[in-house]
Amino acid sequence: MLKLSGITKRFGSLVANDHIDLEVREGEIHALLGENGAGKTTLMNIVYGLYAPDEGTIEWKGRPVRISGPSEAIKLGIGMVHQHFMLVPVFTVAENIILGKEGGFLLDRRKAVEEVRRLSEQYGLHVDPEARVESITVGQQQRVEILKALYRGAELLILDEPTAVLTPQEVEELGRIMKNLVSQGKTIIIITHKLKEVLQLADRVTVIRRGKKIATLDTQGRTEEELAALMVGRSVSLRVPKGPARPGKVVLEVQSLCAKNARGLPAVQDVSFTVRAGEIVGICGVDGNGQTELVECLTGLRRATSGHIFLNGREITRMNPRQIREAGVGHIPEDRQRRGLVLDFTMAENVVLGSQRQYASWGVMNMRRMTDLARKIIEAFDVRPPEPAYRARSLSGGNQQKVIVGREMTRDTSLLVAVQPTRGLDVGAIEFIHKQLVQARDAGKAVLLVSLELDEIMALSDRILVMYKGRIVAEVPAHEATEEGLGLWMAGGGASA
Amino acid sequence: MRKGIGQWMGSLLETIMVPILSIALGLLVGTLFILVAGADPVEAYSALFRAVAGSPRAIGETLVATTPLIFTGLAVALAFRCGLFNIGVEGQYMVALLASALAGYYLHLPRGIHALVTLAAGALAGAIWAAIVGILKAYRGVHEVINSIMLNYIALYFTHYLLMYYFREPSNRAAATPYILETARLTSGLIPGSRLHTGIFIALAAAFFVWFFLWKTPAGYEIRAVGHSPGAAEYAGINVKKNIILAMVLSGALSGLAGAVQTQGVMFKFYEQMGFIGYGFDGIAVALLGRNHPMGVIFGALLFGALTQGSGSMQAVAGVPKTVVWIVQGTVVFFVAAENIFKYLRRRRVKAEVKTA
Numbered sequence: 001m002l003k004l005s006g007i008t009k010r011f012g013s014l015v016a017n018d019h020i021d022l023e024v025r026e027g028e029i030h031a032l033l034g035e036n037g038a039g040k041t042t043l044m045n046i047v048y049g050l051y052a053p054d055e056g057t058i059e060w061k062g063r064p065v066r067i068s069g070p071s072e073a074i075k076l077g078i079g080m081v082h083q084h085f086m087l088v089p090v091f092t093v094a095e096n097i098i099l100g101k102e103g104g105f106l107l108d109r110r111k112a113v114e115e116v117r118r119l120s121e122q123y124g125l126h127v128d129p130e131a132r133v134e135s136i137t138v139g140q141q142q143r144v145e146i147l148k149a150l151y152r153g154a155e156l157l158i159l160d161e162p163t164a165v166l167t168p169q170e171v172e173e174l175g176r177i178m179k180n181l182v183s184q185g186k187t188i189i190i191i192t193h194k195l196k197e198v199l200q201l202a203d204r205v206t207v208i209r210r211g212k213k214i215a216t217l218d219t220q221g222r223t224e225e226e227l228a229a230l231m232v233g234r235s236v237s238l239r240v241p242k243g244p245a246r247p248g249k250v251v252l253e254v255q256s257l258c259a260k261n262a263r264g265l266p267a268v269q270d271v272s273f274t275v276r277a278g279e280i281v282g283i284c285g286v287d288g289n290g291q292t293e294l295v296e297c298l299t300g301l302r303r304a305t306s307g308h309i310f311l312n313g314r315e316i317t318r319m320n321p322r323q324i325r326e327a328g329v330g331h332i333p334e335d336r337q338r339r340g341l342v343l344d345f346t347m348a349e350n351v352v353l354g355s356q357r358q359y360a361s362w363g364v365m366n367m368r369r370m371t372d373l374a375r376k377i378i379e380a381f382d383v384r385p386p387e388p389a390y391r392a393r394s395l396s397g398g399n400q401q402k403v404i405v406g407r408e409m410t411r412d413t414s415l416l417v418a419v420q421p422t423r424g425l426d427v428g429a430i431e432f433i434h435k436q437l438v439q440a441r442d443a444g445k446a447v448l449l450v451s452l453e454l455d456e457i458m459a460l461s462d463r464i465l466v467m468y469k470g471r472i473v474a475e476v477p478a479h480e481a482t483e484e485g486l487g488l489w490m491a492g493g494g495a496s497a
Numbered sequence: 498m499r500k501g502i503g504q505w506m507g508s509l510l511e512t513i514m515v516p517i518l519s520i521a522l523g524l525l526v527g528t529l530f531i532l533v534a535g536a537d538p539v540e541a542y543s544a545l546f547r548a549v550a551g552s553p554r555a556i557g558e559t560l561v562a563t564t565p566l567i568f569t570g571l572a573v574a575l576a577f578r579c580g581l582f583n584i585g586v587e588g589q590y591m592v593a594l595l596a597s598a599l600a601g602y603y604l605h606l607p608r609g610i611h612a613l614v615t616l617a618a619g620a621l622a623g624a625i626w627a628a629i630v631g632i633l634k635a636y637r638g639v640h641e642v643i644n645s646i647m648l649n650y651i652a653l654y655f656t657h658y659l660l661m662y663y664f665r666e667p668s669n670r671a672a673a674t675p676y677i678l679e680t681a682r683l684t685s686g687l688i689p690g691s692r693l694h695t696g697i698f699i700a701l702a703a704a705f706f707v708w709f710f711l712w713k714t715p716a717g718y719e720i721r722a723v724g725h726s727p728g729a730a731e732y733a734g735i736n737v738k739k740n741i742i743l744a745m746v747l748s749g750a751l752s753g754l755a756g757a758v759q760t761q762g763v764m765f766k767f768y769e770q771m772g773f774i775g776y777g778f779d780g781i782a783v784a785l786l787g788r789n790h791p792m793g794v795i796f797g798a799l800l801f802g803a804l805t806q807g808s809g810s811m812q813a814v815a816g817v818p819k820t821v822v823w824i825v826q827g828t829v830v831f832f833v834a835a836e837n838i839f840k841y842l843r844r845r846r847v848k849a850e851v852k853t854a
Contacts, residue, residue, distance in 0.1 A: 301731060322734025331732070339732040344725045353722065354733035360715040 001026040007056035016042040018211040031202035035426030039211040048080040049073040079149025080158040089134035139170035159190045168487035195224040240434040245462040248277035251446035257307035267293040269470040280447040282461030290470035300324040330408035334419040340404040343393040348374040377406035398429035419450045519832035527825035541815035548810030549803040557691025563802030567700035568755030569780025570794035572748045579744030580724035585645025586752040587777025588652030589623035593756025595656045596622035598767035601677025611680035623753020631745030635738035672769035683762040694762030704791040782830045
């Protein structure tokens with residue numbers, strides 16, 4: 001149905017796609033697997049007309065085409081659902097779907113609603129056309145995006161990292177929807193870096209590494225390890241080996257903590273838990289259930305409205321971020337580019353971020369000590385390129401994260417709060433950072449891990465807490481946790497299970 | 498190590514490329530207008546050059562014009578490093594003019610000490626004026642551009658009011674304060690025949706201080722962290738509000754020094770101001786030209802000082818209107834600001850090369 005031959009795309013000296021061939025058959029689910037920055041999204045953006053390829057040809061239904069823009073792609077029957085949805089929150093589902101295709105001077109709302117309802121039922125999408133987008137779940141919003149593409153007559157749907165924002169149950173639901181679409185003659189390409197999803201969802205998979213196509217395989221009978229090796233180029237262990245935890249004294253104690261979010265609505269409600277030295281406690285939950293606000297309270301970035309936080313028996317509830325850092329809390333923040341690093345600072349400057357005053361002697365920053373620390377972290381955490389004078393901005397995401405993890409782990413802390421420590425990183429870097437977290441635990445630190453990735457929580461935690469609507473709704477020892485069980489709690493259905 | 502130096506040279510070249518190209522383009526555009534004005538560009542530019550550097554006196558006068566621009570350029574650059582656009586340098590400069598004129602006249606102190614105290618009075622006035630902006634920004638979230646613009650007007654009319662009602666010397670026909678005392682003046686006559694005074698050294702010292710402060714002290718580190726990334730600064734336990742105020746205060750003090758040095762080295766009293774003098778606004782252009790780096794600011798100030806200084810002579814000798822020099826200045830600033838145009842062109846070229854390859 002779609003055939004790409006020799007597609008090459010360069011950005012300056014970077015070759016994002018290097019002579020990639022790809023053949024997608026009608027009626028299949030084809031996964032495009034690769035690490036971040038491997039060139040998957042670039043390739044699909046070329047198909048969707050957002051970039052022009054420097055070399056290579058695209059054949060659509062057997063004849064060569066030049067796709068000069070998204071409108072051209074849509075006309076051909078190619079639709080794309082981006083990672084970040086493009087919906088107007090205050091519009092209804094139907095209004096969003098017809099946006100840009102209103103047709104005529106007067107809006108025929110009823111016809112639009114009918115049309116959307118028909119499509120939604122035909123493909124089993126179950127979306128209410130008259131609901132406002134802001135009031136429906138993220139999973140439903142994604143279905144609205146899919147509907148939007150279908151409404152415009154898409155025969156080939158490209159989904160860019162569709163599962164990043166979904167709960168396990170929603171991923172399953174998406175799988176059903178995709179099967180349904182395919183059974184009715186649609187073709188789907190999904191872009192992903194998650195191995196499990198490839199096996200779970202796709203018929204065939206094309207692996208891309210550093211802009212080059214490595215292989216196209218049937219997913220039948222493949223294992224995650226096999227795919228990981230192709231993706232990274234070496235064999236990797238997907239599960240960090242770790243011994244049983246030996247929890248010591250209580251390091252962090254949170255008592256009936258409440259906090260509000262930026263809009264002044266209750267975000268953390270009556271949360272209590274403890275983390276002991278030498279254990280990793282994982283908090284899982286769907287994005288936006290109060291995890292961010294909870295972490296901000298623990299690190300002093302947000303004021304709790306009530307409740308108490310104790311670190312090693314000392315109350316830190318009302319302390320500012322500096323005092324909390326000095327009291328012995330390390331923090332790997334959720335947003336490494338906005339919080340974790342000053343991107344325009346060098347590595348040597350970034351490794352003292354938060355302890356800059358300790359690196360001054362006689363009121364002057366001691367450049368040599370800063371550079372020494374940077375060297376130490378670079379070596380221990382394998383940061384590339386190993387140049388302390390390099391600006392953080394010019395490092396890859398994985399290396400930026402290594403600098404942050406290195407900085408926070410090298411400091412003398414008793415508690416490490418790690419939020420999404422491997423977000424957006426490739427398999428190799430994830431493996432490395434997971435090992436480091438386990439090492440920190442074994443060195444006697446208390447580790448609080450907050451992540452949206454259930455796999456990560458399950459792989460690392462000794463105890464798992466589930467957060468839903470600002471509350472801790474479940475606490476499970478890691479060895480008893482199952483993905484299904486946690487998924488139910490995360491979706492708020494735990495009480496009945 | 499050789500590679501390190503090579504890289505450093507490379508990045509230096511890249512940094513100064515755009516300003517130099519912009520100056521060349523500015524002069525080119527100026528040439529066009531000189532031709533339009535019906536004059537001979539060679540004659541005009543040589544008149545300009547002679548007035549700028551043709552004699553020791555000319556060089557001295559150029560440096561006199563450069564001195565306040567170094568301060569105001571530094572003021573803008575320092576605030577900018579903290580992510581603040583201090584457009585209020587003009588007003589801070591103006592209150593400092595008056596403050597230093599008063600300190601220089603009313604206080605009676607030994608020579609040297611009096612000059613230092615007078616400088617401090619100017620710096621303090623500028624700092625207070627800027628602190629208002631910083632405090633409103635930090636605690637009320639009021640945008641510093643709006644505030645500092647409004648404070649410019651307040652400074653203009655407030656100093657006018659104070660002069661007219663309290664400090665005007667009645668015996669003098671022009672509305673002005675009395676002359677400051679000898680003890681408060683900076684040593685002048687460094688180059689015979691010109692008004693060059695020791696303020697230039699104070700300006701260079703200030704540039705060194707700003708560089709040292711920003712890049713070598715923890716406080717400077719924190720200010721730059723706030724400027725680059727308030728989120729990361731907050732995460733690191735750096736008090737963002739405090740640093741915003743600190744940066745504004747220091748920026749205002751530099752603006753204030755510009756005013757004090759002008760009073761103590763050139764004017765010796767505060768005259769009635771009919772409108773903005775422009776050193777503050779030129780400081781924005783100077784900082785832009787100097788890429789908010791103290792070294793760059795010195796050169797930017799030199800260029801602007803020279804053009805301002807030479808424009809009068811160009812008009813007198815070659816019959817080219819002064820305004821042509823403003824066009825040159827404007828063009829230079831435009832191209833520096835439009836650096837992205839260069840970047841875009843270069844990217845295009847790279848692309849084209851790739852395609853033909």
